[in-house]
Amino acid sequence: MELQISTPALLFPAVSLLFLSYTNRFLHLAALIRQLHAAWMSNGEPLLRAQIENLRKRMVLIRWMQLFGSLSLLLCVISMVAVMLGGQVVGWIGFGGALVLMGISLAALTREVYISDGALAILLNDMEHQKKD
Numbered sequence: 001m002e003l004q005i006s007t008p009a010l011l012f013p014a015v016s017l018l019f020l021s022y023t024n025r026f027l028h029l030a031a032l033i034r035q036l037h038a039a040w041m042s043n044g045e046p047l048l049r050a051q052i053e054n055l056r057k058r059m060v061l062i063r064w065m066q067l068f069g070s071l072s073l074l075l076c077v078i079s080m081v082a083v084m085l086g087g088q089v090v091g092w093i094g095f096g097g098a099l100v101l102m103g104i105s106l107a108a109l110t111r112e113v114y115i116s117d118g119a120l121a122i123l124l125n126d127m128e129h130q131k132k133d
Contacts, residue, residue, distance in 0.1 A: 005083045005084060011098060018105065026066075047123075061108050068104045076098045078090075079095040
C-alpha cells in the first residue's frame with residue numbers, strides 16, 4: 001500500500017487541538033501553583049503542601065505530553081517530506097513513529113487527568129476531616 005502525503009497530514013489538526021489543550025492545562029496549573037505558593041508562604045498549611053506535590057506531578061506529565069506531541073508532529077513532517085521525495089519506507093516508518101508518539105502523549109494526558117482527580121480528593125478529604133471536628 002502506498003502512503004499518500006495527505007495521510008500524515010491528517011494528524012496536524014489533532015496535534016493543533018491537543019497542543020491548545022495542553023497549553024491551557026499548563027497555564028492553568030502555573031497560575032494555581034503561584035496562588036498555592038503565596039498561600040503556603042503565608043501560613044504553611046499541610047493541605048497546601050499536598051496540593052503542591054500533586055501539581056508537581058501534573059506539571060511533569062504535561063511536559064512529557066508536549067514533548068511527545070511535538071516529536072509526533074516532527075515525525076509527521078519527516079514522513080511527508082519522505083513521501084514527496086519518493087521514500088515510501090521512510091515515510092511509513094515516520095508516520096508509524098508519529099502515531100506511537102501521539103499515543104504516548106495521549107497516555108500521559110490520561111494519567112494527568114487521573115492525577116488531577118487526586119487533587120480534588122485531597123480537598124474532599126480535608127472537608128470531611130473538618131466536618132468531623
